[in-house]
Amino acid sequence: MTRYSRIIGTGGYLPEEVRTNEQISQTVDTSDSWIYERTGIKSRRIAGPDETASSMAEIAARQAIDAAQIAPEEIDLIIVATGTPDRVYPSTGCLLQQRLGIKNCVAFDVQAACSGSIFALSIADQYIKTGAAKKVLVVGSEICSRVVDWTDRGTCILFGDGAGAILLSVSEEAGILSTHIHSDGEYEDLLYCPNPQAATDANKHEPGYISMRGNEVFKVAVNTLGRIVDETLAANDMQQSDVNWLVPHQANTRIIAATAKKLKMSMDHVILTLENQGNTSSASVLLALNEGVRDGRIQRGQVVLLEAFGAGFTWGSALIKY
Ligand code: ACO
DSSP states (O other), X not given: XXXXXXXXXXXXXXXXXXXXXXXXXXXXXXXXXXXXXXHXXXXXXXXXXXXXXXXXXXXXXXXXXXXXXXXXXXXXXXXXXXXXXXXXSSOHHHHHHHXXXXXXXXXXXXXXXXXXXXXXXXXXXXHHHTTSOSEEEEEXXXXXXXXXXXXXXXXXXXXXXXXXXXXXXXXXSOOEEEEEEEEOXXXXXXXXXXXXXXXXXXXXXXXXXXXXXXXHHHHHHHHHHHHHHHHHHHHTTOOGGGOOEEEXXXXXXXXXXXXXXXXXXXXXXBOOOHHHHOBOGGGHHHHXXXXXXXXXXSOTTOEEXXXXXXXXXXXXXXXXXX
């Protein structure tokens, strides 16, 4: 039997507070029109003081579990993608496991910045295909607002908070057709978030905020995502026209439009959430997938391309027959 990983449930959570471009432009030198034209973002959600990556992950995960109509105890593996964990350890995966009250499963985190959910999905798929797991919960959860320097107009306009979840089950029916993940650690300086607790004497005064050379990241992202479209289609012997939906990482509309163009796809076939969510890092692809599934745009049997690019650099894709 060929074993596939099939999506049996999705979920998502966005915190209540909405922070608009107008609000940000009251504290840094920017404007709603600059932000919207350069990024496609109008507002983002900000987590409340008592919320954490694991608390948001729990809400998204429970939604995915309900949609899948399974009992939490059936899950044998939990993978959480996050760059903003509650604690250095235990992992947010273990904290989520505790919150869900599951005893007999394995849980861990994956850290690949904005590509985290694709990396987690890829790992989950390997476990299912080899028979090592039957039901895997993949969650991306981020509180980016706590690692953003709200005085830096180059980054504070971009990010938001939220969590997305997906439940995968072993199936004879296709599912995930292929995943492709890559890293190149050479680009550390273009995009990083320091950990002040673990800093050396040389950099211990650096605050723990995201630092990004946006323009340079932008160029590499566009080229790299173009290449991964080619790689993914070639691996599956497919043409651009075989793909029904693009579910991209939500960093910038212009980056997304370049990927859609590469697929010769109209923007009507792209699930876009960044206008009111901003870049939620490893949560963004799963939040967008959840939106497309729940509002009925993504239908069973359709081919969906997920892709992401983030710090590292890291990048990846997953081609799915939903
Ligand atoms: N408001 C007004 N002006 C601004 C702002 C702002 N918020 N931010 C920058 N500017 C100014 C700059 O200072 C610069 O001014 P100058 O010409 O006088 O020097 C000018 O605007 C142009 O700046 P650029 O950085 O070249 O602007 P760009 O068009 O590249 O847009 C942006 C910036 C939106 C950040 C874009 O580069 C981008 O989206 N980059 C990619 C981000 C990304 O994909 N990151 C990866 C994922 S994130 C992760 O992994 C954690």
